[in-house]
Amino acid sequence: VSHAEFEDLCAAFALRALDGPDLEKLRAHLPTCSACRQRVAEFEESSTWVALGLAPVQPSADVKSAVMKRISGPHGQARPASGGGALSPLAAIAIAVATLALGAAAAAGWLYLDAAGDVRRLEAEAAALQADKAALELKAMTVDVVREDLRRAKQALADAQAHGAQAEADLAAAQAELERLRRIEALLQDLDTQIIPITKKLDERAGDGQVRLLWRGAELALVGEGFALRPDQTLQLWTTLDGKAVTSAGLFKDLRPGGGVVGLHTLPGPPGDVAAFIISLEDADGSPDPHAPVGPAILISE
Amino acid sequence: MSALAVIDERLLTRGHGLAGHRRFVRVLRSTRGAVTTISDAELMARIARRDEGALSTLYDRYAGATLALAERVLGDRAEGEDVVQEVFVRVWEDPTRYSEARGSVAAFVLSAARNRAIDRLRRRGARERATERASERLAKVSLPEPVDDTDKRVRRALDGLPEDQRRTIEMAYFDGLTQTELAQRLKQPLGTIKSRIRLGMGKLRDALLGVMEP
Numbered sequence: 456v457s458h459a460e461f462e463d464l465c466a467a468f469a470l471r472a473l474d475g476p477d478l479e480k481l482r483a484h485l486p487t488c489s490a491c492r493q494r495v496a497e498f499e500e501s502s503t504w505v506a507l508g509l510a511p512v513q514p515s516a517d518v519k520s521a522v523m524k525r526i527s528g529p530h531g532q533a534r535p536a537s538g539g540g541a542l543s544p545l546a547a548i549a550i551a552v553a554t555l556a557l558g559a560a561a562a563a564g565w566l567y568l569d570a571a572g573d574v575r576r577l578e579a580e581a582a583a584l585q586a587d588k589a590a591l592e593l594k595a596m597t598v599d600v601v602r603e604d605l606r607r608a609k610q611a612l613a614d615a616q617a618h619g620a621q622a623e624a625d626l627a628a629a630q631a632e633l634e635r636l637r638r639i640e641a642l643l644q645d646l647d648t649q650i651i652p653i654t655k656k657l658d659e660r661a662g663d664g665q666v667r668l669l670w671r672g673a674e675l676a677l678v679g680e681g682f683a684l685r686p687d688q689t690l691q692l693w694t695t696l697d698g699k700a701v702t703s704a705g706l707f708k709d710l711r712p713g714g715g716v717v718g719l720h721t722l723p724g725p726p727g728d729v730a731a732f733i734i735s736l737e738d739a740d741g742s743p744d745p746h747a748p749v750g751p752a753i754l755i756s757e
Numbered sequence: 758m759s760a761l762a763v764i765d766e767r768l769l770t771r772g773h774g775l776a777g778h779r780r781f782v783r784v785l786r787s788t789r790g791a792v793t794t795i796s797d798a799e800l801m802a803r804i805a806r807r808d809e810g811a812l813s814t815l816y817d818r819y820a821g822a823t824l825a826l827a828e829r830v831l832g833d834r835a836e837g838e839d840v841v842q843e844v845f846v847r848v849w850e851d852p853t854r855y856s857e858a859r860g861s862v863a864a865f866v867l868s869a870a871r872n873r874a875i876d877r878l879r880r881r882g883a884r885e886r887a888t889e890r891a892s893e894r895l896a897k898v899s900l901p902e903p904v905d906d907t908d909k910r911v912r913r914a915l916d917g918l919p920e921d922q923r924r925t926i927e928m929a930y931f932d933g934l935t936q937t938e939l940a941q942r943l944k945q946p947l948g949t950i951k952s953r954i955r956l957g958m959g960k961l962r963d964a965l966l967g968v969m970e971p
Binding site for chain 2: 463466467469470471472473474475477496497498499500501502503504505506507508509510511512513514515518519521522523525526527581582585
């Protein structure tokens with residue numbers, strides 16, 4: 456899922472309308488993405504205006520009384536209102552009377568003024584702490600954003616390095632293949648190179664396949680064509696030395712449909728001892744025995 | 758209590774609600790160049806310090822909008838008032854759930870009310886009936902006249918939505934229907950419902966972001 460797709464899900468998530476796999480995907484994504492969390496918060500904020508488009512309906516007075524009673528109970532831990540709160544007229548009068556009484560007492564001493572000073576100081580400290588809290592929350596959000604960008608930058612660097620390593624490996628393989636084909640081309644152009652057809656069928660599974668062997672000294676290059684191999688099959692070249700021992704001279708790798716250059720090998724023994732070349736049909740990794748074909752021998756040199 | 762705060766309180770308690778409060782803020786800004794009334798965020802800070810007068814003021818500001826929302830979702834006045842009571846008691850019990858950095862107090866209170874109302878709706882298993890009622894109300898709802906610039910921007914944004922987007926968003930918001938349920942209810946492909954929500958909400962966000970007061 457791309458990031459843009461996650462962004463598309465945020466609106467429905469803020470409405471609580473998201474369900475199914477989309478919901479699971481976004482729930483897993485949100486803890487890791489501050490941008491999407493911010494987007495959800497913005498949608499939640501703007502969705503509120505759908506409700507504010509309704510005409511207000513004032514609750515009965517009993518509802519507010521019940522709320523104030525519940526918060527003033529033993530578990531509510533309320534304290535009397537400060538100057539900015541909303542009080543009923545009766546409560547305001549009661550507080551005014553109490554204040555007058557306290558003021559009269561305070562006129563004789565310093566206790567009230569000192570207490571009022573403490574209240575102002577504590578309120579100032581609380582306001583400062585509130586400002587600190589807001590600043591810290593803003594800082595935390597900023598850290599989230601920066602950390603997310605850092606994580607993305609690291610991922611991009613790792614991707615680039617991985618891509619670069621793969622590109623280097625591909626380049627090395629291409630250079631090796633080019634070198635191999637140049638050697639085969641040189642072998643083909645050399646007048647001393649013998650071209651030996653291996654065409655005598657030993658098994659029907661050879662089909663119309665033919666192999667030509669380019670042979671110069673100890674170097675062998677193989678060109679094959681006309682074979683119908685399955686992906687799990689390969690051809691293997693064998694040499695019979697001094698008419699007895701049989702040794703693998705290599706697998707036909709990367710045999711393309713319709714034929715092509717399939718291998719460049721070095722003879723396992725002195726060229727003069729080679730009596731014949733044999734081609735066998737083997738599994739993809741070749742015969743497990745280096746001195747004997749396991750699959751059927753299908754072609755032999757005349 | 759300052760004289761200005763008393764005026765603001767009277768506007769609220771005489772039934773003017775949030776609109777009255779916003780108009781009061783606007784008048785103050787135009788005549789004094791500075792706002793001396795208590796902000797929502799400051800009220801929350803005072804509530805955190807156990808100031809019940811601050812909760813009383815917050816109640817006066819948002820109880821009307823909260824009940825309108827809860828009644829719209831539940832289709833029942835008494836149950837809506839239960840939600841109002843639960844929301845404001847909960848604000849008192851745990852004011853730290855509000856974070857100024859994450860949004861406005863209005864959004865905090867109304868989101869809490871909506872979540873509670875929809876939870877009740879889902880629990881009582883009457884979504885079918887409520888949806889039918891809500892769908893009927895959609896055609897009958899009569900919105901109040903806008904009183905200030907913010908109200909007008911809200912109204913313009915809502916009115917500016919294509920009918921199908923507005924209807925889909927309102928059914929999701931007020932009836933608590935998921936995208937899949939909306940697709941079934943409106944007999945539209947799921948992809949169409951997703952597009953309506955994405956486009957409509959995007960327009961609301963673009964039009965309304967940052968206009969919350971005070």
